[in-house]
Amino acid sequence: MRVLGSYAWVYLTSGSGWFQEAGRPRRRVRAGDLLLLFPEIPHAYGPDAGGRWDEIHAVFDGPVFDLWRARGLLVPEQPVRSLRPIRRWFLRFASVLAPALSPLERVVRLQEVLAQALASADRSRGPSRDTAWAARARALLEENPGSELYLSEVARALGMSEETFRKRFVRATGVSPWRYRLTRRTEIACRWLHEGGLSNKEIAARLGFSDEFHFSRCFKRITGRSPTQFRALVDRG
Incomplete structure (x- = not known):
């Protein structure tokens, strides 16, 4: 299996085949399916034996x-999404790769098209059990950002051990529960720094x-700048 250091999407426009991630069963994919590949998650895919498929793809990364x-x-536990009609989505994904786009325009276009794709796929399939679990876990981690939080209490509220909770949360979100909560607290701090007072x-x-x-x-660990440096940027802006 291959491991990427970045994200990637692969949209199948014809044919059929298979997709598999480490530790999970092989699944069928066909034209109209979008494959989402995540950093550090081993994966493999390809057309049926003796067959072929057509695809459009791109590799991307960034803090956003x-x-x-x-x-x-972006949910690692949902790596395959169905997007139809195929012609419409092919044109949307192809627009991301247009040679005339500047690097900034390409990033903006990628975010726009990918957001549309995820929203469309979610509407067609409805929320999964894993997505609902991750949403509940995030909500618990975001409660009372100014108070001390014990992961054992969050895990108990979700009906599992602390170690099981930590591993499942990392699989679902790509970050540890501690870092997720710190990021949310940092977002609040950024808002207060921007507002002043x-x-x-x-x-x-x-x-x-x-x-x-x-x-x-902790603030610098998340943003790359100290609160004082961040405040100075806000004042200059």
Whole structure:
């Protein structure tokens, strides 16, 4: 099986074949199916023996797609989506690869088309059990961002051990429960820094960090900048 360091999508426009990820059974795929490939997840796919298929594909990465994954928009447990009519979706995916696009335009177009594809596929299939579980887990992790949270309590609320919860959450979202909660707290901090009115020390206290230094270290781990640097960017903007 192959392992990518990036995300990729493969849209089948004709033919049929198979798709498989490590630890999961091989499944049938056919024209009109979108295959979503995730970083670090071993996978393999191909047309039926003696047959062929036609496809359009692209490799992509970036923090925005990591956030989509953490938010449950890109779900590793749902790697195959059905998109029809084929001609319409082929043209949409082909528009992402248009040579005339600038790098920025291509990224924006990719996000637009991929968001449309995920929304369309979700409407046709309805929420899965795994998607509902991940949504419940994320909601529990987002509760009371300024209070101390014990993963054992979240796991118990979901009816499983802490270790089972941690592993399943990583499989579903691509990030650990701890990092997911820290990212949500950082998003709140970014909003407060943008709005102004609160010092770094006050934000640290409201979000449950032990002190301003701890807050700054965690904030930089997620954003790449300290709160003071982020505030300076906001002021200049």
